[in-house]
Amino acid sequence: MSALTVSQEEVKRLKGIGFLNNKGTDDFSARIVTVNGKVSASQHRLMADAAEKFGNGMLAYTTRLSVEVQGIPYEKVEEFQKFIAQEGLTTGGTGAKVRPIVSCKGTTCQYGLLDSYALSEKIFHRFYEGYRDVELPHKFKIAVGGCPNNCVKPNLNDVGIIGQRIPVVDAEKCKGCKKCAMEAACPNGFAKVVDGKIHIDTENCRHCGRCVGKCPFHTTDESIYGYKIYIGGRWGKKVSRGRALDIIFTSEDETLDMIEKILLFYKENGKKGERFAETIERIRFENVERQLLPSC
Structure with missing residues (x-):
């Protein structure tokens, strides 16, 4: 050597x-x-x-x-x-800037709830390439996950997007079956028949969409697709689990605009050498969320 x-x-x-x-x-x-x-x-x-x-x-x-x-x-x-x-290949992916975007295979995966390839490519062009000349307080990592299985750990990135499928329940169609197909389909036990009607624990529902379309009486044939955004995650010597914003976005454009808003917030409020998780800890999540989501 x-x-x-x-x-x-x-x-x-x-x-x-x-x-x-x-x-x-x-x-x-x-x-x-x-x-x-x-x-x-x-x-x-x-x-x-x-x-x-x-x-x-x-x-x-x-x-x-x-x-x-x-x-x-x-x-x-x-x-x-x-x-x-x-x-057309280049080198890079270092420095106090937006790092290359990580994505799962949600586009082709049976559990994918969004086109993770297409979304992450848009994020790549808009923020990795578009922000290459923008110095940030520290490196900034973004990950896209197609569903709540969380394979690429979006909530351990500075910004993470997770695909959502929110079931819309028509309780009037529920027959209160003793062997409920929706209850059986829920991997987390948040769909249960209570007092003869299906009930989904909306507070804890992961929005994986597994229960949608399972009821033979069409109790939950409808659903809403969306994007859950986590902020302030990181791993390494110090680990911080990102927290989700209080809104599930239903538009890709709104999701991309929110990522930009988060980036600009970090650029303006982060201190040099400070990861976004530390910025949020210093300012407090509730205050950061209030600035990102004025309606909160």
């Missing part, structure tokens, strides 16, 4: 464009940004070629769904950038 001869200033500059120093060497890992973890077959082939041509032949996948090519010599950094640009 050769000693590091690249200056610390240059190491810092390269980190800012997505090249992380391999400790104790003049080699770097290039962090290739993907759109919520998706790449085309031709892009994947090019990344494999780049790993063999410039690095150690390995591709490593990060928790933010970026791809790292390891072991790139310092003098090959610019050549590497030009090589991957052939397929």
